[in-house]
C-alpha cells in the first residue's frame with residue numbers, strides 16, 4: 441500500500457526567472473548563447489515547462505574563458521585568508537537565498553522541499569569548510585644536501601572544469617565552486633541539462649561576490665558544451681560526476697591535453713545481510729541505503745540497490761521490507777510532509793519504468809511498488825519498488841537503474857555472498873548488516889568498493905573520502921586530499 445503525503449497535485453506555475461533572466465553565467469554577467477538556442481526545462485511534478493535555458497556550445501566556452509583565464513590568474517595570488525572572507529560571504533548569500541534555491545530544485549527536479557532546502561544549506565556550509573581546509577594546504581621543505589636546499593609549494597591549476605550529473609544540483613554546484621575557488625582556481629561549471637536552474641542561480645550569486653570571470657556556469661548538452669569543456673586546452677583540471685559511459689567519453693576527450701581528470705561514476709552497491717543480524721536493522725538499512733527518502737527518490741550513486749539476504753531470514757526480511765516501503769510518504773514535492781518526490785526528468789522516468797518491465801519480463805517477483813501512485817500520473821513519480829528472487833543473470837541485478845528500485849537476492853554461503861557482491865563492474869559503495877562485528881569486518885575486507893557502511897545506512901564523520909573502485913571512478917571527493925588535488929605541486933632546489 442502506497443502512503444501518500446498529499447491527495448493530489450495542484451498545477452505548477454512557471455518559475456519566476458532572476459531579474460537578469462536565465463542567461464549563461466560568465467565574464468561577470470548573464471549572456472545569451474552565441475547560437476541563440478534555448479532548451480525548455482520541465483517540472484518533474486507535472487511535466488509542465490517552467491523555464492527556458494541557454495544551450496551553450498564551444499563559442500560560448502571560448503568567450504567565458506577569455507575573461508576566466510585572467511580572473512583565475514589574479515585569484516591565485518589572493519591570500520588564502522582573503523579568499524576565506526569572500527567564500528564565507530558567498531556562503532552567507534546562499535543561505536539568504538536558501539528558500540529560492542530549494543524551491544528551484546523542487547519544482548525542476550521534483551525533490552521534496554524539506555530536503556532541497558536542507559541540501560542547499562548543507563552546500564553553503566560545505567563552501568565555508570572548503571575555505572578553511574584550503575588554508576591548511578602547504579608545501580614541504582627538504583633537508584639541504586651539499587649546500588642545496590629544497591622546498592615545494594602547491595599552486596592552483598588555473599581553471600577547473602566541473603561537469604555535474606542531474607542529482608544533487610545545488611549541493612554539487614556548491615561543492616564544485618567551493619573546492620575550485622578555495623584552492624585558488626577559477627571554475628567553469630556545466631550542470632545537467634535536465635536540472636540546471638539552481639546552478640544558474642548559484643552562479644549568478646557568485647558573480648555578485650567574486651571578481652568578474654572567476655565563476656562560469658554554462659548550460660547545455662553534454663555532447664556540445666560538456667565535450668568542449670573536457671577537451672579545451674585552457675582547462676587543465678577536470679572533475680566529472682556522472683555515468684560510466686560518459687566518464688569514458690570525458691576521459692577520452694581530455695586525453696589529448698593530458699589533463700588531470702577525476703571521475704565519480706555510477707554504482708550498483710550490495711547490502712549484505714548476515715544471518716545473525718536483527719531483521720529490523722536489516723530492513724532499516726535496506727530502506728535507508730536505497731535513499732528512497734530525501735532529494736534522491738532512489739536516484740543516488742550511493743544506493744545499495746542489490747540486497748543480498750541470507751536464506752535463513754529471506755522470507756521474513758521480504759515481508760518486513762514491504763511493510764517499511766509502504767510507510768515512505770510519496771507525494772507533492774512542494775508539501776513539507778512529503779518524504780519522496782518524483783524522478784528528475786521525463787526520459788529518466790521512462791528509463792526506470794523500462795527497468796521495472798525488464799525485471800518482470802526476466803522473471804523477478806515484484807514484491808512492492810512498480811507503478812505510479814493514483815492522481816500523480818501527470819508527473820514523473822514511481823513508487824518505492826522491490827523485486828525479490830532476482831537472479832544473478834538478470835539485468836536488474838547488474839545494471840544501474842538509478843531509481844527507487846531494489847533487487848533482492850538470496851545467498852547461503854559466505855563465498856557465494858562475496859562472489860555476488862563483487863560480480864558487477866561497479867565498486868562504489870557497500871553496506872553490511874551484521875550481528876557479530878567479526879564476520880562483518882571480514883566481509884568489508886573482501887568487498888571491492890570505495891565506501892562502506894557497517895550497521896548504519898548513511899552515517900559517518902564528515903571529511904571521509906568518497907570514490908569508486910573498478911569502473912565506479914578514478915580519484916576521491918569529500919576529503920582533504922581531494923581538495924589538495926585541485927592544486928599542483930612545484931619542487932624547487934636553491935643553492936644557499
Ligand code: NAD
Nearest residue numbers: 604605606631632662666667682683686704705706707741
Ligand atoms: P550522465 O553521465 O548522463 O551526465 C552527467 C553529465 O555529463 C551531464 O552534465 C551531461 O550533460 C554531461 N555529458 C553528457 N555527455 C557528455 C560528453 N560527451 N562530454 C562531457 N559531458 C557530457 O549522468 P547523469 O544521468 O546526469 O547522472 C547519473 C549518473 O551519475 C549515475 O551513473 C550516478 O551513479 C552517477 N553519479 C555518481 C556520483 C559519484 O559521486 N560517484 C554522484 C552522483 C551521480
